[in-house]
Amino acid sequence: MKIGFEAKRAFKNFTGLGNYSRAVIRIMAKYYPQNQYLLYTPQDNAKVRQTLVEPFANISVKTAPVKILKSYWRSLQLTKSLVYDDVELFHGLSNELPANIKKSNIASVVTIHDLIFLRFPHYFKWVDRQIYRYKFKAACKNADRIIAISEQTKRDIVQYFNTNPQKIDVVYQGCDAAFCCPYSDDAIKEIKEKYKLPQQYLLSVGTIETRKNQLLICKALKHLKQDIKLVIVGKVTAYKQEILDFIQENHLTQQVIFLENVPFQELPLIYQGAKIFIYPSRFEGFGIPIVEALNSKIPVIAATGSCLEEAGGPDSLYVHPDDDIALTKAIEIVLKDEDLQANMIKKGLTYAENFNDESIAKNLNSVYLKTIEHAKRRN
Template sequence: MKIGFEAKRAFKNFTGLGNYSRAVISIMAKYYPQNLYLLYTPQDNNKIRKTLVDPFPNVSVKTAPVKILKSYWRSFQLTKSLINDDIKLFHGLSNELPANIKKSNIASVVTIHDLIFLRFPHYFKWVDRQIYRYKFKAACKNADRIIAISEQTKRDIIQYFNTNPNKIDVVYQGCDASFCFIHTESAIQDIKQKYKLPQEYLLSVGTIETRKNQLLICKALKQLSKDKKLVIVGKATAYKQQILDFIHINNLTQQVIFLENVPFQDLPLIYQGAKIFIYPSRFEGFGIPIVEALNSKIPVIAATGSCLEEAGGPDSLYIHPDDDTALAKAIERVLESEALQANMIKKGLAYAENFNDESIAKNLNSVYQKTIEHAKRRN
């Protein structure tokens, strides 16, 4: 069977949607090698091609014609290419489908990652909200089936787009296999030396922005003893200045370390060197950094209010995203009990098995089969 993927993000984005796209493609190519997978992207990338395409004889790339506007091709001309290539099923990996795909005989499924732009509109420009709403809603309407990356996202699709729940399947994401490899103590010490990290530290990973709520960790840190250190890894936005102001006013400068532009291969080591992973985000589509932490054998403390319990499981700890005192107490509780740490690590690692590649591949393939059956009835 020929399966087409909308692969723009796979070749362009190196985090988030790009990671998801590359993971789905490689997982399906590995576990269902009998299929042929065509990746449709406006622009190729030789670096990505070496790891995503070259290892798999059943994966190939299709790019936009040179003379055509890339965005126009992706939205309005792509269906013609799918028909010419005899694609049986098309998967829009990043919230979109070609505008006219429903008029074809091609089965289509779209992954919706989150509807944060509707839940928290003040985080987005007005024009961006209008574009996202139009594209996401159209994709949900035109797709034969929808993949939501969490139960939270499924509920949001139903609420905001009035979509039939029976049309939506929840298929969780996994994390990169590099987080499942446990490194030696020597390698961890080397990474601490490279980035001048303390022997013991709390860790938070993610873009430094209002929604991610890293300021809450600093407020909790203020309530802890001065020997507690925090490492924040992520791209800075204007929100970082609020954190810096708080750190300066409260004399926390020696306790908080910011890291930006960390090579991906160093991240697992930074995770494994931490005592606790903290993720107080107000809202997420899923929460991949939590899964990365579970696989890295690190206790997790996260926020309530969205889907983070789905990512962290029943044995991680959760606090309200505005309750810095509760966070401080949770940190102390974990640090003061080796038994609790061991239990959280053991059960967290077991829970992370829900997100292994083989399980995800089986779930995706099940959705694909249902999508094809639905398309047959539609046609």
């Protein structure tokens, strides 16, 4: 099978959508080496080529002709390249497809990550919302099949775009293998010394923004009887000032540590040095940091209200995203009970097997085969 991937973000983005794109390409190339994989991207990237493409003989890169406006190529000219290259199936990895893909004989599948811009429009600019709505809705309409990264996202696609649920498959995401690798006590001690981290700390990872709701943890910190610090790792937005104001007003300045621009290879060490991972986000498409924490052998406390229970499983703890008292109690319960910690870690690791590479590759391949059969009937 010859499979094409819309790979712009695989080459340009080094956070969520980029991580997802590279992971899908890598695990498919590894577990289904009999296929040929073509990565369509407006621009190449030497580092990504070296780490993602060169290790696999079955991956090749196709870039836009220099003379063509790159956004125009992705939207309207890419289908011509797919036809010319005899691509059998095309996977739009990040919420969109070429506008004219349905007119070709090529089977198409699109991954929709979330519809947060519709559920929480106040987090997005008006212009961005209109663009996203048009692109996402068109992709869902034109695709032969849709991949949702969670049951929550599937429900949202049905609700907001009136899509037939039978057209949608849920295929969960995994996390980078680096989080599954146990590091030595010396290595963890070294990373704590580098960032001046305490022996024990609570951890939250994610962009510091209103939706991620890190302020809730600071409010819980105010009520905690145990003396433990909070480490927040993530890209800074204006929301950080709101957190800083609360910290200062409540004399928590010495209790909260912010880390920004942490190299990816050091992040698993920071996870593994933590006592509890806390993710109080109001809404997510899935919640990869939770899977990272489960694989890092840390108890997880997350928020109710979206899909975080899907990511954390039945043995993590969940609280309402506005209930700082409930979060305080959950933290205290975990900190006091070593048997509970051990049970959460053990069962969390078992649950995380649902998101391992081989399982994801098998599920993706099943969707691809189903999509090709559907396209044959369509044509």
